[in-house]
Structure formats: C-alpha cells, structure tokens
Amino acid sequence: MRFDGAMTQRAFEDFHPGDVFPLASVSVTADEIIAFAALYDPQPFHLDEEAGRASLLGGLAASGWHTLSIAMRLFADGVLNDSCSMGSPGLDRVSWRAPVRPGDVLTGTCTIREVRPSRSRPEMGFVLVSVALVNQNDQTTIEMVGPVMIGRRVAAVLEEPDTSLAAETGR
Amino acid sequence: MSFYEDLVVGTVRELGEETFTAESIKAYARAYDPQPFHLDEEAGRRSHFGGLCASGLQVLAVSMKLTIAAQDRIEAEERARGKAVPPRGPSPGVEMVRWLKPVFAGDTLRFRTTLVDKRASASKPDWGIATWQMEAFNQKGEQALSYRGNVFVRRRAQAA
Numbered sequence: 001m002r003f004d005g006a007m008t009q010r011a012f013e014d015f016h017p018g019d020v021f022p023l024a025s026v027s028v029t030a031d032e033i034i035a036f037a038a039l040y041d042p043q044p045f046h047l048d049e050e051a052g053r054a055s056l057l058g059g060l061a062a063s064g065w066h067t068l069s070i071a072m073r074l075f076a077d078g079v080l081n082d083s084c085s086m087g088s089p090g091l092d093r094v095s096w097r098a099p100v101r102p103g104d105v106l107t108g109t110c111t112i113r114e115v116r117p118s119r120s121r122p123e124m125g126f127v128l129v130s131v132a133l134v135n136q137n138d139q140t141t142i143e144m145v146g147p148v149m150i151g152r153r154v155a156a157v158l159e160e161p162d163t164s165l166a167a168e169t170g171r
Numbered sequence: 172m173s174f175y176e177d178l179v180v181g182t183v184r185e186l187g188e189e190t191f192t193a194e195s196i197k198a199y200a201r202a203y204d205p206q207p208f209h210l211d212e213e214a215g216r217r218s219h220f221g222g223l224c225a226s227g228l229q230v231l232a233v234s235m236k237l238t239i240a241a242q243d244r245i246e247a248e249e250r251a252r253g254k255a256v257p258p259r260g261p262s263p264g265v266e267m268v269r270w271l272k273p274v275f276a277g278d279t280l281r282f283r284t285t286l287v288d289k290r291a292s293a294s295k296p297d298w299g300i301a302t303w304q305m306e307a308f309n310q311k312g313e314q315a316l317s318y319r320g321n322v323f324v325r326r327r328a329q330a331a
Contacts, residue, residue: 069203
C-alpha cells in the first residue's frame with residue numbers, strides 16, 4: 001500500500017522508544033461535559049452538579065469516555081494526522097485516575113514505549129504509545145496505552161509470515 | 172444496578188443494538204478522532220479499511236450508552252418492586268480493548284456484557300469492584316469488539 005504524501009508524513013521508521021510528543025492543551029466546559037454525557041453516558045454525576053456532589057466523584061465530572069475522546073483528539077491532532085496511521089487493533093488499558101471537572105485545563109503528552117515491525121504485513125509496523133492528560137494541578141486524569149499501526153516508508157522483507165492477531169500484537 | 176452482594180459472576184446482560192450511520196460516524200470523528208477514514212467515504216475506500224468506518228472510541232462510547240440504558244431499565248424494575256437501589260459508582264478503567272473488525276457506515280452491532288469477576292475494593296471499604304466482559308457482534312455475526320471494564324459497586328451497610 002502506498003500513502004499519499006508518504007514522504008512528508010511521519011512513518012514507522014521515524015518513531016523510537018522514549019520519544020516524547022507534547023500535545024495541545026484544552027479547557028473543558030460544563031456544557032461540553034453535559035452534552036457528551038447526554039449522548040453517550042447519561043448518568044446523574046455526568047449531567048448535574050448536585051448529583052455529582054452526592055456521588056463518589058464529589059461534583060459534576062466528565063464521563064471517562066469523554067476524557068478518553070479528548071485524549072484521542074489531542075493525539076490525532078498532535079501525532080497521528082501527521083503520520084501514516086492505519087488505525088489500531090485495540091488498547092492495552094485505559095486508567096481514569098482523577099475526575100475531570102468544568103474549567104479544568106488538560107494538557108496531553110504522548111510517549112513512545114515500543115516499536116515492532118509487523119511479522120505478516122511488510123508495509124507497516126506497531127508503535128506502542130502511552131497518551132496521558134494532566135490537569136492544571138499536575139494531576140494525571142487519564143492514561144491510555146495501546147498499539148497503533150503505522151505505515152513504513154520502505155517495506156520490510158518478511159522472513160516468516162504469521163497472520164494471527166496474537167502474533168501481530170505480541171499479546 | 173444491584174448491590175455488590177447481589178452480583179452473580181456469570182450473569183449475562185443483552186444490551187441491545189445500535190446502527191452506526193455515516194452521519195453519526197462523521198460527527199464523532201469531527202469532534203474527537205479526525206482521521207480521514209472516519210471522516211470521508213472516499214478516503215475510507217482508499218484506506219486499508221476499504222470504506223468509511225467508525226472510530227473505535229465511538230464504538231466504546233456506544234457500548235457505554237447501551238450499558239446505561241440497561242441499568243436504567245433494571246433500576247426502574249427494582250424500584251417498581253419496592254427494592255432499594257444503590258448509588259452508582261464510577262469506573263477506575265478498562266483493559267484488553269480489541270477492535271476485531273471495522274465498523275462500517277450502516278453496520279448494526281449487538282452488544283452484550285458478562286460479569287466475569289467481583290472483589291472487595293482495597294481503598295474504599297463501602298465499595299466492591301465488578302469486572303464485566305463486553306462483546307459486540309455485527310449483522311454478519313462477526314465479533315467486532317471486546318474489552319474488560321471495571322466499575323465500583325456499592326456494598327450493603329455492614330452490621331455493626
């Protein structure tokens with residue numbers, strides 16, 4: 001497979017373990033928290049300040065899926081959309097560490113943990129990334145860890161094709 | 172939702188279906204995952220997916236929507252029978268997310284979740300943690316999604 005603009009976009013060969021990509025900052029509003037929750041996670045503590053105070057979250061807080069979606073957006077804008085992204089087979093884990101509240105400013109960081117050529121598809125490799133969002137008090141609110149499939153600039157020569165997903169992702 | 176003590180490992184909940192329209196796929200992608208194959212039919216066709224397909228994160232969010240709708244139904248039935256309904260807890264995280272098949276515009280996924288584990292919370296004595304295995308299948312019967320989600324569940328008040 002060839003990619004449009006493959007020579008200018010970041011390819012598999014351009015990622016190295018330990019690379020850190022600073023991502024943008026966004027502030028989160030009560031309106032956004034409530035709008036996302038109404039669509040995808042309509043629970044009282046994501047919809048109403050009073051109900052939030054009565055809950056384990058201690059106040060109106062964003063749905064974890066909203067925070068995950070914000071992390072994805074910052075990762076897409078800061079890294080993936082300048083890369084030969086071919087999607088992802090999954091996520092190893094998502095950890096919600098602290099509630100996200102109206103007025104919070106979230107700043108993202110993407111760290112490259114591992115890179116691994118595909119054993120079955122010479123045109124791509126797996127890049128294991130961690131994306132974390134830190135709030136204005138330096139608390140980590142969310143961390144997601146998972147592999148992304150990134151196209152190679154130069155196709156690899158395969159030795160022993162193995163097309164199983166387990167073999168591909170090493171999990 | 173039930174209290175922690177009432178949860179039975181092995182319980183299966185059928186959560187219902189969701190059809191992913193091109194409009195909803197593009198709306199989610201514009202806000203949260205603006206990659207070409209989630210935004211545009213032609214870009215999807217040119218990609219290795221072969222068509223416009225939903226962000227995996229949107230598929231996760233829809234699994235949550237259907238989970239909440241099922242919980243709302245169960246709690247309404249319990250209240251109608253005069254049972255006490257505990258407050259809901261948040262989730263500390265999910266694990267082992269697998270996007271096994273692309274979800275194309277027009278696909279309908281059927282979601283179900285199975286309680287696979289429950290244990291006391293080490294940090295919150297009034298709460299336990301339940302682990303649910305989520306699965307979703309498309310209209311051809313192919314599995315498109317699996318993950319394990321953890322959620323805090325309220326315990327009954329302990330006798331003094």
